[in-house]
Amino acid sequence: MKKKMISFASLGLVCATFFLSCESNNQAAEEQLDVALETPEKIISNAQAATLFNNDQQTRLSQIGKENTRFKDKAIHFDLATLETYINRLENLASRNIPITGASFVFGVDANGKRTAFLMPSTRNADLDYQESFTIENGQFLTFKHVDPSLKLQNNSQNDENLVLSENGYLSFNEAVVMFNNYQTQYIQPFAKKVTKDYYTKAVWYSLDEFKGYFNYLKKKSDKYKLAITGIDVFFGVYNNDSSLELKSNAQTVFLAASTQQQTIVNVKGKSLQRLSQEDFFAKNDEEEVDGSLAFNLGHLSPPPPRG
Template identity: 80%
Template sequence: MKKKMISFASLGLVCATFFLSCETKNQAEEEQLETALETPAKIISNTQAATLFQNDQNTRLSQIGKENTSFKDKAIHFDLAILESYISRLESIKTAKNIPVTGVSFVFGADANGNRTMFLMPATRNTELDYQESFTIENGQFLTFKHVDITLKPQISSQNDENLVLSPNGYLSFNEATALFNNYQTQYIQPVAKKVTKDYYTKAVWYSFEEIKGYINYLKKKSVDHNLAITGVNVFFGVYNNDLSLELKSNAQTIFLTASSQQQSIINIKGETLQGFTQDGFFAKDSNESIDGSLNFNEGHLSPPPPLPEDCQNKTCWHPWH
């Protein structure tokens, strides 16, 4: 009888151990699944972000005599709460005015002193030219912001009554945004074009509402989970590698986003800074580094697209970054 009792007890211990093991395994799998679901698809590794940053310095700024641009001047800051409110407002306008707003474009600009900047505009799809076109509304007038144009013409009268163009320093009118856009053409694209031969030069990067909202929510969650006090998003210019496998993105200008905490650009949940990461030379690491814990966001859709090939003039072709 004792032997039977011992056997039953042993069996119970084995079962308990088995179920505990199963529970632990399932819990681990659930945690992995939760992590995968909460990480936006366009999160990139620290190495990838640092490489984009270094490429911009080496292939753009250094080529046009602006290699001494300070790190502070490279970080284009947007307050997280203001950015979130702006996205929400654009979605409301989409419904209220029945405009097919597809997302938001980070449009490139340069101020009167030649410093690069960025401003945000709502975008809608231009089906004729096959790209995401920015726009604003002033005095009830719908005004497009064509990135395919070399320069834009200011309006006779312009004021930001709808507040649809968001800069790091507040809202802009169409004419103010136009001045920044045109300055970028003369200060950065024209000098680069003499050094870097391209079929097109990026002037804006587009994200869908789902993408940008997912990134904001991701930062907010990481801020709480890891006590990071993230209060903003810093936008940096970057350049893709000169790699033929990237096709039309090869050596193309882009941007990447990362978190801002206590006036620092932090790139992961450990609180490491982008400035420290790049100065230490870690950008030379294997580009397959894990994205676990990364706070960097990229893979935006470049605008404008290059001219369509001859066999694509019938609009049946599709650009890979759209």
């Protein structure tokens, strides 16, 4: 009888161990799924962020005599709470049948000659098949055509809707036009004299859901790793000159990185972009790096290349 009881007890221990093992495996699988779901699709590795940053220095700034641009002048800083409020406002407008598909970082140059980018709501231009920026002023729907080499000022322009967000606050249509036109004359034209391309990027588009997903991702990582993320820094980057990238080959873009009060950080270890861009980053470009990365890229470039 004792032997039978011992056998049943042994069986119970085996079963308990089996079920605990199953439960542990399921929990591990669920945790992996949670990580996969909470990581935005467009998160890029630390190495990719550093490559984009360095490519911009080597293939753009150095080409047009601006190779001495300081690191702090390359960062376009946005407060995270301000960005969240802005995207929520666009979402509310979209719910009122205003055809907002997302927002674009439109390229510009400020009054001090610093290259920058400002945010504008976008709608799909069905004729040209691209995301076209717009704003609303004095009750008018004003398009901001990236396909044009320069834009015309309005006779009367005032910032009455707060739809164009720069790093220094909201802009009127005319203020945005001046900055956009300055980018054409100070950055595109000098580069075009050296490198002929079918088109030159003037804006990068993300959907509203992509913005919100990235904000949530940063807040979760900030809480988990005690990173004190307070903002997002936007940097100009350039894709590799690789034919497999097709239209993105050697194309200008922007990428986003987390920002604390002190510096731009690119991973959960708090490593700074400035330090990473100066190191030998090419050896590290694996999936693990993407999991811990805080950089965001792969937006839609605009304008589209001309149709044949």
